[in-house]
Amino acid sequence: EDKVVQSPLSLVVHEGDTVTLNCSYEVTNFRSLLWYKQEKKAPTFLFMLTSSGIEKKSGRLSSILDKKELFSILNITATQTGDSAIYLCAVGRWGYSTLTFGKGTMLLVSP
Amino acid sequence: DGGITQSPKYLFRKEGQNVTLSCEQNLNHDAMYWYRQDPGQGLRLIYYSQIVNDFQKGDIAEGYSVSREKKESFPLTVTSAQKNPTAFYLCASSTGTNTYEQYFGPGTRLTVT
Numbered sequence: 001e002d003k004v005v006q007s008p009l010s011l012v013v014h015e016g017d018t019v020t021l022n023c024s025y026e027v028t029n030f031r032s033l034l035w036y037k038q039e040k041k042a043p044t045f046l047f048m049l050t051s052s053g054i055e056k057k058s059g060r061l062s063s064i065l066d067k068k069e070l071f072s073i074l075n076i077t078a079t080q081t082g083d084s085a086i087y088l089c090a091v092g093r094w095g096y097s098t099l100t101f102g103k104g105t106m107l108l109v110s111p
Numbered sequence: 112d113g114g115i116t117q118s119p120k121y122l123f124r125k126e127g128q129n130v131t132l133s134c135e136q137n138l139n140h141d142a143m144y145w146y147r148q149d150p151g152q153g154l155r156l157i158y159y160s161q162i163v164n165d166f167q168k169g170d171i172a173e174g175y176s177v178s179r180e181k182k183e184s185f186p187l188t189v190t191s192a193q194k195n196p197t198a199f200y201l202c203a204s205s206t207g208t209n210t211y212e213q214y215f216g217p218g219t220r221l222t223v224t
Contacts, residue, residue, distance in 0.1 A: 006153075009151065031211070032211050034211055034212065041217045041218045042115075042201070042215040042216060042217050042218060043154075043201070043215050044215075045212055045213075045214070048211060048212060088153060088154065090154075090211075092211035097142045097159070097161055097205060097211075098144070098156060098159055098169070099156075099211060099213060101146075101153040101154040101155075102153050103151060103152055103153040104151075104153045
């Protein structure tokens with residue numbers, strides 16, 4: 001059975017802190033790992049990672065994949081209150097259009 | 112503007128009633144998905160469809176039914192057989208197999224009392 005495990009499940013930080021969110025996975029025929037941000041309703045796409053060791057970056061957010069150790073991290077530097085959200089990790093497999101999601105990390109950034 | 116719409120945003124029903132949630136997309140995507148989200152549970156796949164007139168069960172299909180008569184539309188019916196229907200329901204679409212980026216609608220929050 002495919003498994004995607006995110007940690008921590010929740011996190012409270014102060015504005016300006018740097019946070020690291022973790023996602024480990026056990027899936028057959030791994031193809032890609034995706035990160036989404038869910039603020040109130042619809043999750044919005046952040047990154048898709050398919051190759052090990054190549055960092056994807058967008059502003060203060062960055063992510064990297066380690067296919068040998070089967071995990072990914074999402075870093076957020078200089079956090080702002082607008083970063084408060086649930087961050088979802090999902091994994092896709094070759095030959096399938098479905099994704100397996102983790103339970104998410106709920107991040108709260110306090111002013 | 113291209114996107115996915117879900118209606119209604121909030122839905123209240125009495126136990127024992129079937130209810131249908133709407134999902135429409137104008138992205139010309141082939142694949143569509145229904146997820147259920149409970150607090151602290153992430154997203155769990157209910158049903159998905161990769162082509163018109165065809166759909167497959169996801170991980171938690173019991174008590175739900177779907178149809179895919181048009182490419183743009185993928186309605187979900189929550190039947191009275193679903194034991195715990197109160198949840199947040201999300202619809203998503205993607206261009207198809209091996210294209211993993213899914214686009215989500217705003218969701219419908221269903222409360223059954």
